[in-house]
Amino acid sequence: MGAMTVQPLACVILAAGGGTRMKSSTPKPLHEVCGRPMIEHVLDTVERLGSDPTVVVVGVGAGLIREAVSGRATDCEQAEQLGTGHAVLCAMPELQGFEGDVLVTCADVPLVTEETLRALVEQHQAEDAAASVLTTEVPDPTGYGRLVREPSGAVAAIVEHRDATEEQRAIREINAGIYVFRMDALAAALDQLRPDNDQGELYLTDAIGILVGAGRPVAAVKTADCAEVMGINNRIQLAEAERIARDRIRERHMLAGVTLLDPPSTFIDARVTIGTDTVIGPGCQLIGATNVGSSCEIRSHVVLRSATVGDGVLLRDHTVIEDSAVGDEAQVGPFSLVRGNSTVGRGCKLGSSAEMNRSHLGDGSKMQHFSYLGDATVGEDVNIGAGAITCNYDGVDKHPTTIEDGVFIGSDTILVAPVTIGREAYTAAGSVITHDVPPGALAIERTDQRTIDGWAERVRIRREQKQ
Numbered sequence: 001m002g003a004m005t006v007q008p009l010a011c012v013i014l015a016a017g018g019g020t021r022m023k024s025s026t027p028k029p030l031h032e033v034c035g036r037p038m039i040e041h042v043l044d045t046v047e048r049l050g051s052d053p054t055v056v057v058v059g060v061g062a063g064l065i066r067e068a069v070s071g072r073a074t075d076c077e078q079a080e081q082l083g084t085g086h087a088v089l090c091a092m093p094e095l096q097g098f099e100g101d102v103l104v105t106c107a108d109v110p111l112v113t114e115e116t117l118r119a120l121v122e123q124h125q126a127e128d129a130a131a132s133v134l135t136t137e138v139p140d141p142t143g144y145g146r147l148v149r150e151p152s153g154a155v156a157a158i159v160e161h162r163d164a165t166e167e168q169r170a171i172r173e174i175n176a177g178i179y180v181f182r183m184d185a186l187a188a189a190l191d192q193l194r195p196d197n198d199q200g201e202l203y204l205t206d207a208i209g210i211l212v213g214a215g216r217p218v219a220a221v222k223t224a225d226c227a228e229v230m231g232i233n234n235r236i237q238l239a240e241a242e243r244i245a246r247d248r249i250r251e252r253h254m255l256a257g258v259t260l261l262d263p264p265s266t267f268i269d270a271r272v273t274i275g276t277d278t279v280i281g282p283g284c285q286l287i288g289a290t291n292v293g294s295s296c297e298i299r300s301h302v303v304l305r306s307a308t309v310g311d312g313v314l315l316r317d318h319t320v321i322e323d324s325a326v327g328d329e330a331q332v333g334p335f336s337l338v339r340g341n342s343t344v345g346r347g348c349k350l351g352s353s354a355e356m357n358r359s360h361l362g363d364g365s366k367m368q369h370f371s372y373l374g375d376a377t378v379g380e381d382v383n384i385g386a387g388a389i390t391c392n393y394d395g396v397d398k399h400p401t402t403i404e405d406g407v408f409i410g411s412d413t414i415l416v417a418p419v420t421i422g423r424e425a426y427t428a429a430g431s432v433i434t435h436d437v438p439p440g441a442l443a444i445e446r447t448d449q450r451t452i453d454g455w456a457e458r459v460r461i462r463r464e465q466k467q
Contacts, residue, residue, distance in 0.1 A: 007100045007101045007125055008052070008098070008099065008100030008101070009049060009050055009051050009052070009100060009101050009102075009103060009121065010051060010052065010053050010054070010055070010095055010098050010100060010101070010102045010103070010183075011046045011049075011051035011053075011054045011055070011102070011103040011104075011105065012054075012055050012056075012057065012087075012088055012091045012095075012102060012103070012104045012105075013039065013042055013043070013046070013054065013055070013056045013057065013073070013105055013106065013107050014057050014084060014087050014088075014104070014105070014106045014107060015027075015029045015039055015056050015057055015058055015059075015065055015106075015107035016057045016058055016059025016060065016062075016077075016078040016081055016087055016090075017059065017060065017081060017108075018059075018060040018081065019060070019108075019233070021233045021234040022233070022234060022235065022238075023234075023235070026061070026064075027060055027061025027064055027065055028107070028108055028232070028233075029061075029065055029068075029107035029108060030061070030064060030065065030068060031232070031238055033110045033111075033238070033241050033242050033245050033270075034242060034245045034246060034249060034268075034269050034270040035269030035270055035271060035287055035288055036269070036270045036271065037068055038107055038108055038109075038110040038232065039056070039065065039068060039069065039107040040068070041110035041111075041270070042105060042106075042107055042109065042110060042112075043069065043072050043073060045112065045113070045114050045117060046103065046105070046117070047072070048114045049103070049114065049117055049118060049121065051103065053073075053074055053094065053095070053098070054072070054073040054074070055073060055074050055075065055076060055091045055094040055095065056069050056073045056074070056075045056076075056107070057075070057076055057077075057078050057087045057088070057090055057091050058075050058076070058077055058078070059077065059078045059079070059081055059087075060081075062075075062077055065107075074094050076090050076091050076093065076094050077090065078090045082195075082200075082201050082202060083195070083199070083201030083202040083203055083204070084177075084201075084202070084203060084204035084205070085190060085193045085201070085202030085203050085204040085206065085207065086201065086202040087204075088104060088186070088190060088204055089190050089193075089202070092187065092190065095183065098183055099183055099184075100182075100183055101121065101124065101125065101180050101181065101182060101183070102180065102181045102182075102183055102186055103117065103120075103121065103178075103179070103180050104178065104179045104180075104181065104204065105117075105177070105178045105179075106177055106178070106231065108231050108232045108233070109176075109177070109178070109229055109230070109231055109232075110232070110241060110245065111227065111228050111229070111230060111241055111244055111245060112176075112178065112228050112229055113228060116134070116223050116225075116228060116229075117134075117178070119221055119223075120132055120134050120178065120180055120221045121180055123219055123221050124180040124219055124221075127217060127219045128217065129180075129182075129217045129218060129219040130181070130182050130185035130211050130216035130217055130218060131179060131180065131181045131182070131185055131186070131189075131207065131208060131211050131216070131218045131219075132179065132180045132218065132219040132220065132221060133147065133155065133158065133175060133176075133178070133179050133208060133218070133219075133220050133221075134175075134176040134177075134178040134179070134220075134221055134222075134223060134229065135147045135173050135174060135175060135176055135220050135221070135222045135223070136173070136174060136176055136222060136223050136224075136225070136226040136228075136229055137172045137173050137174070137222070137226065138172060138174055138226045139172070141161075141169070141171065141172050141173075141174050142161065142169075143161050144161055144174035144175065145158045145159060145160045145161065145174060145175040145177075145205050146158070146159050146161070146164055146168050146169065146171040146173065146174060146175070147171065147173045147174065147175055147220060148168060148171065149173075149220075154212075154218075155208065155212060155218040155219070155220050156209070156212055157205075157208060157209035157212060158175045158205035158206075158208045158209070159205075160197065160203065160205060162197075162198060162199070163197055163198065173222070175205060176223070176229035177229070177231065178229065179204070179208075181207070185211055185216055186207070188211075188214075189206075189207035189210045189211050190207065192210050193206055193207065193210070194206075227240075227244055245270070246267065246268065249268045249269075249270065249272075250263045250266060250268060253268060253274050256274075256276065257275075257276035257277060258274045258275075258276070258277075258278050258279075258280065259277075259278070259279040259280065260280050261279065261280065261281050261282055262281070262282035262283070265282045265283045265284075266280055266282070266283070266284050266285075266286075267284070267285040267286065267287070268286045269286060269287050269288055269290070271288065271289050271290070272286045272287075272288075272289075272290045272291070272292070273290075273291045273292065274286070274292045275292060275293045275294030275295070275296070275311065276294050276295075277294055277295045278292055278293070278294060278295060278296040278297075278298065279296070279297050279298065280298045280302075281298060281299045281300035281301075281302070281317075282300045282301070283300050283301040284298055284300065284301065284302045284303070284304075285302075285303045285304070285305075286304045287303070287304065287305045287306070288305055288306035289306045290304045290305065290306060290307045290308075290309075291307075291308050291309070292304070292307075292309045292313075293309055293310045293311035293312070293313065293328070294311045294312075295311055295312045296309060296311070296312065296313045296314070296315070297313075297314045297315070298313075298315045299314075299315060299316050299317045299319075299333075299334075300317045300318075301317055301318045302315045302316075302317070302318065302319045302320070302321075302333075303319075303320045303321070303322075304320075304321050305320075305321070305322045305323065306322065306323050307321035307322065307323070307324055307325070307326070308324075308325040308326070309321065309325075309326045310325075310326060310327045310328035310329070310330065310346070311328045311329070312328055312329045313326055313327075313328065313329065313330050313331070313332075314330075314331040314332070315331075315332050315333055316331070316332065316333030316334035316336075316352075317333065317334040317335070318333065318334050318335045319332050319333035319334060319335070319336050319337075319338075320336070320337045320338070320339070321338045321339075322337075322338070322339040322340075323339060323340065323341055324338045324339060324340070324341060324342040324343065324344070324356070325342075325343045325344065326338065326343075326344040326348075327343070327344055327345045327346035327347070327348065327363065328346045328347070329346060329347045330344050330345070330346065330347060330348045330349070330350075331348070331349045331350070332344065332349075332350040332354075333350065333352065334352050334353075335352050335353045336350050336351070336352065336353060336354045336355065337354075337355045337356070338350070338355075338356045339355075339356070339357050340356075340357040340358040340359075341358060342356040342357060342358060342359045342360065342361075342373075343359075343360045343361070344356070344361050345360075345361055345362045345363035345364065345365060345380070346363045346364070347363055347364045348361050348362075348363065348364065348365050348366065348367070349365075349366045349367070350367045351366075351367065351368040351369035351370075351371070351386070352369040352370075353369055353370050354367050354368070354369060354370065354371045354372070355371075355372045355373070356372075356373045356374075356376075357372075357373070357374045357375075358374065358375050358398075359373040359374060359375065359376040359377070359378070359390075360376070360377050360378060361373070361378045361382075362378055362379045362380035362381070362382065362405065363380045363381075364380050364381045365378055365379070365380060365381060365382040365383070365384070366382070366383050366384065367384040368383075368384060368385055368386040368387075368388075368411070369386050369387075370386055370387045371384050371385070371386060371387060371388045371389060372388075372389040372390065373389075373390055373401075374390050374392035374393070374398070374401075375390070375392040375398050375399065375400050375401065375417065376390050376392070376400065376401040376402070376403065376415075376417075377400065377401070377402050377403070378403045378407075379403060379404045379405035379406070379407070379423070380405045380406075381405060381406050382403055382405065382406065382407045382408075382409070383407075383408045383409065384403075384409045385408075385409055385410050385411035385412070385413065385429065386411045386412070387411050387412040388409045388410070388411060388412060388413040388414075388415070389413075389414055389415070390415045390417055391414055391415065391416045391417060392417045398417075399417035399418040400417055400418055401415050401417045401418070401419055401420075401421075402419075402420040402421070403415075403420075403421045404420070404421060404422055404423040404424075404425075404439070405423050405424070406423055406424040407421050407422075407423070407424065407425050407426070407427075408425075408426045408427070409421070409427050410426070410427050410428050410429035410430070410431065411429045411430070412429055412430045413427045413428075413429065413430070413431050413432075413433060414431070414432045414433065415427075415433050416432065416433065416434045419433060419434065419435065419436055419437075420436045420437070421433070421436070421437045421443075422436070422437055422438045422439030422440070422441065423439040423440070424439060424440050425437045425438065425439055425440060425441050425442070425443065426441070426442040426443070427442070427443045427444070428442065428443065428444035428445075428446070430446055431443060431444050431445040431446060432445050433445060
């Protein structure tokens, strides 16, 4: 959808609260839902609406939140948390000279959708309202501000739960804490706010009653999905938001042509992309900035963490790819680990329990089971035998290994870095290679086998003597 252009739109995001019920040293807006801080979800949504400027009100954990929103929004500080009305007052200098509508929302509502906010803004503009409030109905409204309506259905006021009468507490339509104001109406209402409540705070909700009292039109838009506007104040609510968001993500990918064999057990973060006709088995986790191509088969309990996976890739059970890339038509696993910005080339095969770290495996190369590459650059069409490893660490420094195109590394070869194996060279199984191998050569390093007859009998006698 394109940005609305009927009226310019600014946004104020309230992110100053302490979030004490989270019991955390991390500011509440930076707690993650599906791999992204809550405030980033909110920023994504208002950016799609075309908000400009966007102002984030910071307070507790101001430095960390500023860092998180840098380049995406301006910020202002609410040094003392004196209520939502006071928070918006703190943002007003950043809106100086702005003429249009101001969307006010919170950093702890990551589930609210673009469609819902767009409907709120569009109805606000269609009714030429001074202010509009987003509402919903909940089974148990305890603790929420109630939307009080006139007998005609017009908005009369918003009353906080602690200040509400028994009759008002019976109302199930609640304030979602998201508003749109005309800039001039917002400025006028903020000037009239007073701390006449048991908290001694300036409530933004009172601005609605002030505008109604002045005869200014106030609209209300009700969303049918109350979960969409749930605030997050503790870890239980955070987990519930995570569950809802993951359901949405899984549904979106399945509708786009991805098969999830057991959707509830599959974790997919918000930034993940997956191509069509990819099949994902039970228990998989696709985390962070992970991108998966088309027609892949990802078997059970695979973990992809900030990984790039090409088209037609087979990842067998319990494979882990972290901060690394796997090329088209490659096969990895089972029980293999690729990490440390490694790259697996097109058509490569990694066997079971193989590991790569800070290494590159060229196109068409094969790395058999129980093998390890660390700080290695491997060319194309190389065969690395089972149990072969690079010894890249001398106890102080890491050293590189270079294996050129067409090399055959025999099983259980130990390559002591720094070392280079030339093009189409061979190493014999069980060799410890400490020197460079020229192209086309065979390197073999083994001592002569000794066979000692009667050894088992000698060991048996020694054991009996100890008893």
